Amino acid sequence: QKEVEQNSGPLSVPEGAIASLNCTYSDRGSQSFFWYRQYSGKSPELIMSIYSNGDKEDGRFTAQLNKASQYVSLLIRDSQPSDSATYLCAVQESGGSNYKLTFGKGTLLTVNP
């Protein structure tokens, strides 16, 4: 059973702070990793993808991947109230060619003004 674990939160940070979201996965052969943001009542929105060890930055978002530790994280700098949402970590299954993803249960982030 391939698993993706996330702290369910809620994670509460003040506006302007750095929010740190963490995720671990069980499938050591996984090669592709994604972070989605889901606002209440809406569908998930892809915000970051990462495939190689290290950091990947896109605006205020930085994804970090450590395959040896089977760990992926998302940092949100200068957090804004509009960042308040559930963040889903998703891992693509190894050996598959059909892009099937395993999702964590999500971390609820609240950014307080």
Add this chain to the structure above:
Amino acid sequence: GAVVSQHPSRVICKSGTSVKIECRSLDFQATTMFWYRQFPKQSLMLMATSNEGSKATYEQGVEKDKFLINHASLTLSTLTVTSAHPEDSSFYICSAGRVSNEQFFGPGTRLTVL
């Protein structure tokens, strides 16, 4: 780019009726589409993987005769909930896979069965 649409966005129906949901990739061709279900305050549950021109692959516990999936073209997949019952009320979301391995979600369909 990478826009996925879903129709309808909301549907209310009587118990026993069938409901058809369409999922379209608007600006790319998707050989694979996925159907998820999400109950309130729970995570996404993959129901099935839909490949263009072939039968869908259903996840364990999902009844293939109740949730009919058709993927007739590279831009369209449909999910039909047959003989819907109140317990089928949920948020149904499709996604489409692109060659970059990224998966993009449609806006979802909220189904309420009375």
